[in-house]
Amino acid sequence: MPHFQIVFLRFFKVIAYSFCAFYLALSLHGCAAGKQGLLSITPQQYFYSAKEKLESIDERNYGVTELDEIVRILESGEKDAKSGEIIDKSRLYLTLVHTLKARKQYFSNRLKGQYIANRAEPFYFLDVKPVLETLRTAKKWLRACEAAFKTKSLSADFELVKAM
Structure with a gap:
């Protein structure tokens, strides 16, 4: 056979x-259109997935990125x-x-304090701005819980979260 052939x-x-x-990709593209296909996830599955991830976090070795997820x-x-019920549970878990x-941000920032001298007594300056912003977000979710809490069976959990 010649080289050209x-x-x-x-x-x-x-x-x-x-x-x-290309044809295969085009034919499979419409599987989850409108969240009616096989890939739709219910809010209960979102909640229980997050709950499982939160329960499986190692108490000492977890990162802020895991919590962000x-x-x-x-x-x-x-x-x-x-x-x-799912809305109330999700808001409680978001607050927690x-x-x-x-807490994790504060403890990681505590190790990164800046030593400031030239004062009567030296001290460490901590950047607590991200910690305060995160606590502000937690307070927002707690206010959302207080405004529209409907599940009577979770009232004890709600009081525990409010006390924190």
Whole structure:
């Protein structure tokens, strides 16, 4: 076979393979259109996924990024939920996760304090702005719980979160 025919056959195979891959991707593209397909996730699944992640966090070795992921999942579940119980649980967990995140930020910032001298007594300056912002967000979720709390069976949990 001449060299030209070999190159042409390889080029044709690449084009045919690309066309098949494009057609397959195009035909599978509409699976979750409108969240009616196989990939739709219910707010309960969001909540229980976040709850499982929160319960599996190691008490000492967790990062702020893990908590941010849990917050994102809980916010998605709270936004899509229609059940009052899931909304209340998500808001309570959002308050708790933001409080835990603020604690982690404070302890990690405590090690990064800046030593300021040239004063009568030297002291360390801590940057607590991210901690205060996280606590402000936790307070926002707590106010959202107080404004529209509907689930009577969670009232003891709500009082515990308010006390924190």
